[in-house]
Amino acid sequence: GEDVEQSLFLSVREGDSSVINCTYTDSSSTYLYWYKQEPGAGLQLLTYIFSNMDMKQDQRLTVLLNKKDKHLSLRIADTQTGDSAIYFCADGTYGGATNKLIFGTGTLLAVQP
Amino acid sequence: GAVVSQHPSWVICKSGTSVKIECRSLDFQATTMFWYRQFPKQSLMLMATSNEGSKATYEQGVEKDKFLINHASLTLSTLTVTSAHPEDSSFYICSARDLRFEGSTNEKLFFGSGTQLSVL
Secondary structure, three states: OOOEEEEEEEEEOOOEEEEEEEOOOOOOOOOEEEEEOOOOOOOEEEEEEEOOEEEEEEOOOEEEEEEEOEEEEEEEEEOOHHOOOEEEEEEOOOOOOHEEEEOOOOOEEEOOO | OOOOEEEEEEEEEOOOOOEEEOOOOOOOOEEEEEEEOOOHHHHHHHHEEEEEEOOEOOOOOOOOOEEEEEEEEEEEEEEEEEEOOOHHHHEEEEEEOOOOHOOOOHHHHHEEEEEEEEOO
């Protein structure tokens, strides 16, 4: 079946850039997503990228997609302490009732002041 | 933005009892809701897809008689863990898709804040 993998932990200093990496196995992926999970809160969609794109930028967030290597990354510029959270990448297929998400294990981002 | 309310946030119960978890879409209607469980340091695993007015679709390996799902209205889905045992202790999260975007991509999929279940 489909599999999505992430490293478990990343620590950065405030003001630095953070890069969270993700690999996936499903070659039929249509969209790939990044979610943020803060303690006691639901998952919040940060951004997503269509599989025929290489890059998407949204303010401090930059998503890079290497479809050949099935590698996805999320770069957070000027990381702030409020960015500390767990970040999940998710692989989604497009279409009707079969539209469901396969999540990675999540990467805990710790931002040191 | 759209809000999905999940209740309770946490529950502790004795082994053998049943626990009901509610997932409500507060400002939109959802014909499809999803139930996930998450073990520590592991990813969210999809358990089942809840369909309003019809039977839920369970993922392989998930016992339908153990995890009862009822999606009786366009704003409410419930997950009942029957005869809970310590191995059922986990974090359960629901998500709901705004039915105006049914069949579209997942940016209109909203998550609840989760329920931490501890079975003693």
